[in-house]
Amino acid sequence: MQKESRNCRFSSYLKQSCVLLACLGASQSVWSQDDDDTKRQQDYAIEPRLEVGATFSDNVNLQENDRVSDLVLRASPGINLRGNGRRFEGSLDYSADFLWFLNDGDTDIRHNLFGLANAEVVRDHFFLSGRATIQETFLDREEGFSGNIANRSANRQVVQTYTGEARLQGRFNNVANWSIGYELGLTFSPADDLDNENLSTFFSDSVSHEVTALVDSGDRFSNLRWQLFANARRVSRSIDEAGSFRDDRAGVDLTYKLTREFALVGSAGVSNNDFNIFLLDNDGFFWNSGFLWTPSDRLTLTARAGKDGERTTVSGSFFHRLSKRVNIEASYTDELSTNSLILNDNLDTFNFNNQFGIVDGNGRTLNNIDPSFTLSDVDFRRRFGRVRLEWFRKRTTLFVTGDAEWRTFDNNTGTARTLGGSVGYDRNLDRKTTLRVAASYRRTEFENSARVDNFILGSVSWTRRLSRHINLSVSYNYSDRLSNEAGQDIRENAVSAFIRGTF
Numbered sequence: 331m332q333k334e335s336r337n338c339r340f341s342s343y344l345k346q347s348c349v350l351l352a353c354l355g356a357s358q359s360v361w362s363q364d365d366d367d368t369k370r371q372q373d374y375a376i377e378p379r380l381e382v383g384a385t386f387s388d389n390v391n392l393q394e395n396d397r398v399s400d401l402v403l404r405a406s407p408g409i410n411l412r413g414n415g416r417r418f419e420g421s422l423d424y425s426a427d428f429l430w431f432l433n434d435g436d437t438d439i440r441h442n443l444f445g446l447a448n449a450e451v452v453r454d455h456f457f458l459s460g461r462a463t464i465q466e467t468f469l470d471r472e473e474g475f476s477g478n479i480a481n482r483s484a485n486r487q488v489v490q491t492y493t494g495e496a497r498l499q500g501r502f503n504n505v506a507n508w509s510i511g512y513e514l515g516l517t518f519s520p521a522d523d524l525d526n527e528n529l530s531t532f533f534s535d536s537v538s539h540e541v542t543a544l545v546d547s548g549d550r551f552s553n554l555r556w557q558l559f560a561n562a563r564r565v566s567r568s569i570d571e572a573g574s575f576r577d578d579r580a581g582v583d584l585t586y587k588l589t590r591e592f593a594l595v596g597s598a599g600v601s602n603n604d605f606n607i608f609l610l611d612n613d614g615f616f617w618n619s620g621f622l623w624t625p626s627d628r629l630t631l632t633a634r635a636g637k638d639g640e641r642t643t644v645s646g647s648f649f650h651r652l653s654k655r656v657n658i659e660a661s662y663t664d665e666l667s668t669n670s671l672i673l674n675d676n677l678d679t680f681n682f683n684n685q686f687g688i689v690d691g692n693g694r695t696l697n698n699i700d701p702s703f704t705l706s707d708v709d710f711r712r713r714f715g716r717v718r719l720e721w722f723r724k725r726t727t728l729f730v731t732g733d734a735e736w737r738t739f740d741n742n743t744g745t746a747r748t749l750g751g752s753v754g755y756d757r758n759l760d761r762k763t764t765l766r767v768a769a770s771y772r773r774t775e776f777e778n779s780a781r782v783d784n785f786i787l788g789s790v791s792w793t794r795r796l797s798r799h800i801n802l803s804v805s806y807n808y809s810d811r812l813s814n815e816a817g818q819d820i821r822e823n824a825v826s827a828f829i830r831g832t833f
Contacts, residue, residue: 373412373413373414373415374412374413374414375410375411375412375413376409376410376411377409377410377411377412377832377833378407378408378409378410378832378833379407379408379409379410379425379830379831379832379833380405380406380407380408380830380831380833381404381405381406381407381408381425381828381829381830381831382404382405382406382828382829383403383404383803383826383827383828383829384401384402384403384404384826384827384828385401385402385404385478385480385824385825385826386399386400386401386402386824386825386826387399387400387402387478387480387481387822387823387824388822388823388824389481389820389821389822389823390402390431390433390480390481390482391481391482391483392474392475392476392481392482392483392820392822393474393820394817394818394819394820395817398433399433400431400432400433401432401433402429402430402431402432402480402481403429403430403432404427404428404429404430404480404828405427405428406425406426406427406428406828407425407426408423408424408425408426408442409423409424409425410422410423411423417449417450417451417453418447418448418449418450419446419447419448420445420446420447420448421444421445421446421447422443422444422445423442423443423444423445424441424442424443425441425442425443426439426440426441426442427439427440427441427442427479429479429480431482436482438482440466440479440488441464441466441488442464442465442466443462443463443464443465443490444462444463444464444680445460445461445462445463446459446460446461446462446680446681447459447460447461454499455498455499455500456496456497456498456499457495457496457497457498457499458494458495458496458497459494459495459497460492460493460494460495461492461493461677461678461680462490462491462492462493462677463490463491463677463680464488464489464490464491465488465489466479466486466487466488466489467486467487467488467489467519467705468483468485468486469485469486469487469489469519469521469529469530469531469533469704469705470485470530470531470704470705471702471703471704471774471783472530472704472776472781472783472818473485473530473531474486474820475785475809475811475820476807476809476822476824477787477788477789477807477808477809477822477824478805478807478809478822478824478826480824480826481822481824484528484529484530485530487519487520487521487529488519488520489517489518489519489521489673489705490516490517490518490519491515491516491517491673491674491677492515492516492517493513493514493515493516493674493677493678494513494514495511495512495513495514496511496512497509497510497511497512498510498511501548502548503548504548504549504550505547505548505550506545506546506547506548507544507545507546507547507548508543508544508545508546509542509543509544510541510542510543510544511540511541511542511543512539512540512541512542513538513539513540513674514537514538514539515536515537515538515539515540515670515671515673515674516535516536516537516538517535517536517538517670517673517674518535519533519535519705521533521534521705522534522535522568522569524569531704531705531706532569532706532707533669533705533706533707534567534568534569534572534707535567535568536565536566536567536568536668536670536707537565537566538563538564538565538566538668538670538671538674539562539563539564539565540561540562540563540564540671540674541561541562542559542560542561543559543560543561544557544558544559545557545558545559546558552587553586553587554584554585554586554587555584555585555586555587556582556583556584556585557582557583557584558581558582559579559580559581559582559583559599560579560580561577561578561579561580562577562578562579563575563576563577563578563671564576565668565670565671567707569707572707572708573604573707574604575604575668575670575671575709576602576603576604577601577602577603577604577612577666578601578602578603579599579600579601579616580599580600580601581597581598581599581600581616582597582598582599583595583596583597584596584597585622591623591624591625592621592622592623593621593622593623594619594620594621594622595619595620595621595622595632595634596617596618596619596620596634597616597617597618597619597634597636598615598616598617598618599615599616599617600614600615600616601613601614601616601638601639602614603666605666605709605740606740606741606742607738607740607742608640609639609640609641609711609738610639610640610641610666610709610711610738610740611639611640612638612639612641612666613639614639616636616637616638616639617636617637618634618635618636618637618638618643618645619634619635619636620632620633620634620635620646621633628650628651629649629650629651630647630648630649630650631646631647631648631649632646632647632648633645633646634646638664641664641711643664644662644664645662645663645664646661646662647659647660647661647662648660648661655721655722655723656719656720656721657718657719657720658717658718658719658720659717659718660715660716660717660718661715661716662713662714662715662716663712663713663714663715664711664712664713665711665712666709666710666711666712667709667710667712668707668709668710669703669705669706669707672712702735702748702750702772702774703735703737703746703748708739708740708741708743709739709740710737710738710739710740711736711737711738712735712736712737713735713736713737714733714734714735714736715733715734715735716731716732716733716734717731717732717733718730718731719731725757725758725759726755726756726757726758727754727755727756727757728753728754728755728756729752729753729754730751730752730753731751731752731753732750732751733748733749733750733751734747734748734749734750735747735748737777739777743777743778744777744778745777746774746775746776746777747774747775748772748773748774748775749772749773750770750771750772750773750785751770751771752768752769752770752771753768753769753770754766754767754768754769755767755768762794762795762796763792763793763794763795764792764793765790765791765792765793766789766790766791766793767789767790768787768788768789769786769787769788769789770785770786770787770788771784771785771786771787772784772785773785780814781813781814781815781818782813782814783811783812783813783814783815783818784811784812784813785810785811786808786809786810786811786812787807787808787809787810788807788808789805789806789807789808790805790806791803791804791805791806792804792805799831799832799833800829800830800831800832801829801830801831802827802828802829802830803826803827803828803829803830804825804826804827805825805826805827806823806824806825806826807822807823807824807826808822808823808824809821809822809824810822
């Protein structure tokens, strides 16, 4: 009954992403009638596919004790729809993983969807965009997790995220530019069912609204640039006890160029929110100041420090193209947020790769196997720093990343911390063969608890294009969690092989 209910609910929400993309696509067909150039540049494709394969797991139930090995068969039909025009681009990819556990004959279905649409409704002035993703996600970092999908865990639930954005922009002669934007976000999962005894954590369905208005200096201003801004964010949740999120800000941002390479920057304004903890509650004045240094188009460094309510804030970013083959970038932010808003922001960076599925902004496959934080309805202060070093040469890419994050929750449970790093190696062995190797480590300290977990993940995958429409892939995944809490150590080795055909 639980699977039946989950699949019915999935089907109803799936329609929302299809409607969003269909509406933007319909508007494109109207423009095409009035623009001969658009007609000539239109490019549409429909590409069905089928994957069949098997995975052997030595811990199919993701338990510390009573480990069970199993061979899991998988069939994954899917379809990819793509459309591009002069003022529109859209893509929708959907697949379903049908799993058959041979040990006991149990079956399951896992849904995956990614969609995007961008449209220029009025040239240079009015834009629409939409994005959608549906993935099986580990909700609670304290429960079972794995680096592959061919296993069973009540902690894995389907999470759906949809965003739609409208932006209107223009200019007042050459004195100022202006823009008004609105973004709607929807998040759905079965984790909002308080009567479901199988769930270890609860996470509301939510609706978010973000409105941003900007007016910034035009071409007449050179050394002194300014920007007036106002931003309002709201998140309403389906679980009444969870409450809602509100954050309003308005102010001015200034940039004063002392030289061609160096500028002073600063912001000031007022803010207000509904946070409970005195340290996080903003109701009044905020400010920050710092500098921007751009000695060349290969190097950019900016840093700011200031006060936001009772918080001392620091932020900054760094990018350096060390050579034609080596880039390094780093950033640090300090903000008030929610899980729903972070899911919305992450969705904006996702793309679809025909070979590897949904990928992040760096082209890495998304599989939600690194549960840095539990999905919850509690608002928090988020301090997040990351660094990425990337080296590439012809057919080879090597990257090393590191990140650290602190979340101070608005319910007096304290601050959770996570620190991690990863390394990855991609190599096109020849025109038809790809090798990917990745490994990561993460240390997690929990809020209001002495528990500490250490996550170790590793994977190796080899893919060979047998023909224009057929690919063969073999992979190995290692997942290990070492915890100081009894009964929470989990280790799994999994070997998979599948063949994919497109039609």
